Amino acid sequence: MNNFEQLGLNELLLSAINDLGFENPSEIQQKAIPLLLEKNTDIVALAQTGTGKTAAFGFPLIQKVDLSKKHTQALILSPTRELCLQIANEIKQYSKYVKGLHTVAIYGGASITEQAKEIKRGAHIIVATPGRMQDMINRNMVNIKHIEYCVLDEADEMLNMGFYEDITSILSDTPEEKSTWLFSATMPAEVARIAREFMHSPEEITVGHKNQASENVSHEFFLVSARDRYPALKRLADANPDIFSVVFCRTKRDTQAIAEKLIEDGYNAAALHGDLSQAQRDAVMKSFRGKQIQMLVATDVAARGIDVDDITHVINYQLPDEIETYTHRSGRTGRAGKSGVSMVIITKSELRKISQIERIIKTKFEEKPIPSGIEICEIQLYHLANRIKDIEINPEIETYLPAITELLQDFDKEEIIKKVISVEFNRFLDYYKKASNSLTSVSNGKGGNKDIPSDGAVRFFVNIGSKEGLDWMSLKDYLRDTLDLGRDDLFKVDVKEGFSFFNTNAEYAEKVMSILNGESYNGRRINVEISNNEGGRNFNRRDHNGRKGRNGDFKSDRRSDRGERRNKSFDSGRNERTAKNERGSRRTTRESSPRRSRRS
Incomplete structure (x- = not known):
């Protein structure tokens, strides 16, 4: 039996859930869905990224919408256009059997007049970014004065991005008696302030401890000198041949520069940041989801729209300015019950930040050395051998086999194996022969540069x-x-x-x-x-x-x-x-x- 049946969802939603292959609700879904279906209430739900928060508010919202009413009944606010589109698409998937329910996404970077036309045709649920929503309200293109439900998704990120004034203005344009559902990974002071000002005795749902990191994610840090930060990133990538990762930088400039360096060095990489057009961002995300991109270098803002379950590693090339943001970064991996690794590349002067993060996420980091060149060559050699062993033989190769056999007839089996391996392996061997065996050690006080002061x-x-x-x-x-x-x-x-x-x-x-x-x-x-x-x-x-x-x-x-x-x-x-x-x-x-x- 599908365990979602026990949550009180109707048959139309259960049919969609079966189509999607969902069987067991996550903890946040188990706690939120029955409560939201049972009564009209304000809630504050705290759960990590990747725990299924969209379904936790999406299923009850769809079930509560009255299709006999044509006006907008629910507004969902999200921090970025990627996340806005993602939520809208998921709501449409959940409501595929609910005939007549219309969901519209409104966000910057697209035609505001076209979005206004969609709303005019009828939108029971609007999913919006705060900036575009406020713009449409100012132009009288949308009416949210009669909504019954307002969802603030990733509330902490919206406030971190400076949307406090937009959010408060939007909420002020909604009816007093609506239900407000606030979902967030962390509970900073700004989120608590929104709850105090615009919610009435909200019920609180917490999965794990407040701000706690996912149990499926292990946390590691690598101490290097400042000039070795990029070589360290390369070694971490080479030491994990099957890596499928998001690499976080603080600024758009750094994001673009690191992505370009990785591409020049032969990695399948791309940048994701706010200076890209919507078409460029869509193309990058399509390639990333299709695993044509192995290392996606992103800013924190742009990464809010990433919802990919198979990410193996999050690499913090630079730690975020706001320590709480680390929780969101690490939540990109270890999703849907899978394990993941969050790596941090830091210098000695940043070491104190690790302790600060540990206190927030209530999880200990493990300090690890950057892999040596010899270790990486060994890892790559065995990885290549396993790829050869497991690869499926294309039957079309039979056509060319006689000519190839004749060409290689002077070599015995061992020599052919060596040559096949060397075709792919030599670039690693040549690179790490030239590179120093290990990067500059800074933990023991040695290194090419004097210690960098932590203040002054x-x-x-x-x-x-x-x-x-x-x-x-x-x-x-x-x-x-x-x-x-x-x-x-x-x-x-x-x-x-x-x-x-x-x-x-x-x-x-x-x-x-x-x-x-x-x-x-x-x-x-x-x-x-x-x-x-x-x-x-x-x-x-x-x-x-x-x-x-x-x-x-x-x-x-x-x-x-x-x-x-x-x-x-x-x-x-x-x-x-x-x-x-x-x-x-x-x-x-x-x-x-x-x-x-x-x-x-």
């Missing part, structure tokens, strides 16, 4: 300067754009002939190291390191090569300060500025050490 300001040395046509303003603009930082996040920018210095706050230090190292500026490959030169008039400090200036203060930095003040004075004539810059350049050249000149 950090001073950096970078090997580009006025020779590349930069002054302090243009360098600051370049760094700000490349690193996606605010105007005040970069300061004490000092430009020399062949190198420069700049400061950021410690919270951006890892970003500086991971993004700038390996970048190019006008054909010059950038190298950035932490410097002891703190800039300005800092006494008893040493410059980048360990030398003190007169009276313990930096001669070069004093000149840089004067240079900055000159550059800021826009009243000076062009010739005067040019002459001063040339004099400053000659002085810098004379005072630059041979070591610095070579580095530049």
Whole structure:
């Protein structure tokens, strides 16, 4: 017997459930469906991503809609257009035998007039993103003043994305006596605030503990130096040949850059972020669901629409700014009862975040070493052998077999096996022979760079300067754009002939190291390191090569300060500025050490 029958669902819904192959309701479905069918009430339901929340509110909603009424009776709000479309499609699948029930999805990136026409033709259930919904309300294209049910799905994500004002405005346009169903993976203060303001004595359903991670997901972290973050990602992918993963980055820029690097290195990868058109996003997701893409590099916002049950790994290339977001990321794997792995690539200065996440998800991380080249080659070798053993022989090969047999007749069985294996395996062997056997160890204090401070300001040395046509303003603009930082996040920018210095706050230090190292500026490959030169008039400090200036203060930095003040004075004539810059350049050249000149 299908266990959904015990929840009180009608025959039409049970028929659709059988068609979909559902047999056993998840815990959130067992708790929510009977309660929502039994009475009209407000609820707050907390459960992890991938636990079946859409069915938990979708089945009761469909059963409660009165088909004799033509007006909109239910509104479902979701954070992204991907998730909006996904929910709408699932509602349509659940209601396939409920004749006359109409569900309409409204979201940005599509024609608002066409969506308005669909609503006008009749929409019992509207699934919407907050921004587009508010836009249609403002244009009087939709009427939600008589709805009976409002569902806030992924409420924490909607609020994280800055939709608080839209949500409160939309809810204010709905009737007071409606039922509000709030579903969320976590319960931050903003979600609790929505519950207080717009819900009446809501009943709470919690699956597991609040904010707890799925029991089907194991959590691992890998400690590397900042410059080894991308090589570590490659090794983790190579050590898991059957990986089918989502790789999370913080920004759209990083997402695109990492995806492009992976593609260049021969991986089946693609980027998913907000700068893609809807058609591009649909094409990427279609390829990912079809497993033509093995590594999907995504931002947190774009990933909200990913609903794929077979994801084996989530890789946190960078940890999210909001620790609670980690719960959503890890929930992309370990779905539908399957096991999954959530990996985190971190540097030493981020180590404290692991403890913070452990407290939130109530689960311990396991620290693991990055696999060595030898280990990866061994894994890949056996993986290839198993693929050969298990592959089905195409009967069409018989046509070509005599010619192939003749071509290989001089080789014995062992030699043929070696050659077949080598065709695929040699690229791994060649790469890891050239690469160091293991990445820089940072857990024991060793490594190519000094430890990055966890607070305060950090001073950096970078090997580009006025020779590349930069002054302090243009360098600051370049760094700000490349690193996606605010105007005040970069300061004490000092430009020399062949190198420069700049400061950021410690919270951006890892970003500086991971993004700038390996970048190019006008054909010059950038190298950035932490410097002891703190800039300005800092006494008893040493410059980048360990030398003190007169009276313990930096001669070069004093000149840089004067240079900055000159550059800021826009009243000076062009010739005067040019002459001063040339004099400053000659002085810098004379005072630059041979070591610095070579580095530049």
